[in-house]
Amino acid sequence: MLSALVVLGLTKRYGGFEAVRGIDFSVGAGEIFALVGPNGAGKSTTLKIAATILTPTGGSVSVFGLDLRRSPEQVRGIISYLPEEAGAYRNLTGRAYLRFMAALFLESPAGIAECVSYGAGLSGLGARLDDRIKTYSKGMTRKLLLARAVMTRPKLAILDEPTSGLDVANAVEIRRTIRALAREGMSFLVSSHNMLEVEFLSDRVAIMSGGRILACAAAGELKREHAAGNLEEVFMRLTRP
């Protein structure tokens, strides 16, 4: 079966600084794959490269067999990306924002309407969807953006800190939605600081530090291998000199 994402020998330099230093991993179809690690580990850079908005310095990345360098526009048609601390257009209403984004991915008016209706349901914002986004709280904006990221039913959803800014109840609900969508076949590449979230959410985890992947396996496997009670302990053992 075709992998959702294959990353081979990926490097990324910003001037003299090497943010990603030759990493390899793959995400299977319908899999939730998580990148965890401290700030500056290279997680967000990896996600941005997979989302086609940064170009790799070396190595290769392919999404469902499409090479990122050669066919970025085709890749953009089958992925969606949610950056950390992303915003939405403040002067649009939530519904207008969903309609705007749907119209960028879909052609037919019926398809756009169906997509918006699905996104509206996923957002859980109800009547507030008809208010301007500038009146939303941080959590409401995040829910809208998450709904936007998956409403077009991308083959690969790339989510940077998906539950950042959400309260416990909303975060749990979002994790459940991601799991349900993965069961339907959607693939996910997520990054998070929250090890507990990663443990609950992901099928496999890659622990990153200093631009390198230190370990990559299912959360349970990593715990067993490092004789740790949770992923935080695994992380500490891997990164402590």
Place this chain on the structure above:
Amino acid sequence: MRKFFVLLRKEVAELLTRQIVIPMLAMILLFAALGKVLSVQKRAPHPVEPLRVLDLDRSALSERSLGALRTAGFRLVQDRSADRAGALGASSRLTLPLLVIPEGFQDRIMESQRAEIELYAVFRGLNIRSLAAMGQVARSVQTVNADMSRFAIGRAAGGASADLLRSPVSGREFVVLGGVVENLPIAQVMGLVQSQTYLFPVLIFLAIMFSAQMVAMSIVSEKENKTLEILLSSPIDRRALVLAKLTASALVALALTAAYMIGLRSFMGAIAGDALAQANAAARTALVHLGLQLTPAGGFLIGLSLLFGILCALAIAMVLGMLADDVKSAPAATTPLTIVLLTAYLLPLFVDMDASPAALRWTLLAIPFTHAFLAPQNVMLGKFALVALGIAYQAAVFAVFVFVTTRLFAGEALLTLKFDMRAWLRGRRAGAPRPGEAS
């Protein structure tokens, strides 16, 4: 194409916020109201300022002078004080201007010597209306002078007409423009040309400035609100994205300029009056013959030059906007453009392009905005080929910058390109490499 319109609608919705629309409407109303007030004031008859008169000579000629003042429309109030000190003494009485005809006024004129009269102007305020009233009072000396001159000439010349002797030559004025000769008062043509030369460039300057700020803000707010990354990862042709931003900014900037134009026309019309409207029928025809009334073709050329000036500013500001990190640093990022724009706006107002050194002339002509500023003058002078060449040059500059912008949008420059002035200055002081340079 469909996605272009989807993007365009979003861009316009984001740019046309209440913060933009309300000041725009307020400005039209404010200028219109100011214009209305000024034109009502202008039409209202000016109240004649009373002039206090102290005649210490009490002669036939001083009486004649007072008569001349009354004939000229002055409202005279006789001061009964015995002397000058009495008239000036009570400061509370000095609320009206005072004209003093001293003793010996008639004797000096009769002896063909220069006589004196004194005028004490009272400034009750420093606004334009008070100053106009003072100007009216100041004319009293000229009125007396003209009348005494008439008297002296008449006395010396026997039967000859004093008026003819005072002004024995009359001038017929002709204006020559672009090979056309018309019998017109030079001052009338100067008034019209000056109003066009000042009003048009102000509007062009505003239109270009608004456009540049709009597009820079559009780019920077996408960066600051973190909406850009989502947009760039969506299946959109980057050229459509660039063009949607350019078009939306141009549309909003033109709407803002139109608002300023409506407001300014009403305001300037009230202050300066419309030279064409004021001219009599013959003068109006002569002004049209001279090409000083804009024809549809001339208007089209000026509009086209303005449009390409705006487009050039948009394309350049888009690149500059990429350098800014947040909305606060957007004006700083567009400063180079503002400086160039000001140069193109101000220098041609004071410098005769044809007589200026070649280096200055070519530098100014290399700035695409100069052609927009020069277009109204050149159209009026019938230099259409020059205007067309300017437009072609502007179009070429625009094409180059759109190409550069699209290339930058296609790569990651939009996310990674930035110019941090503080970091750069710190780096220069410490001898460290600039941001972006390999360390």
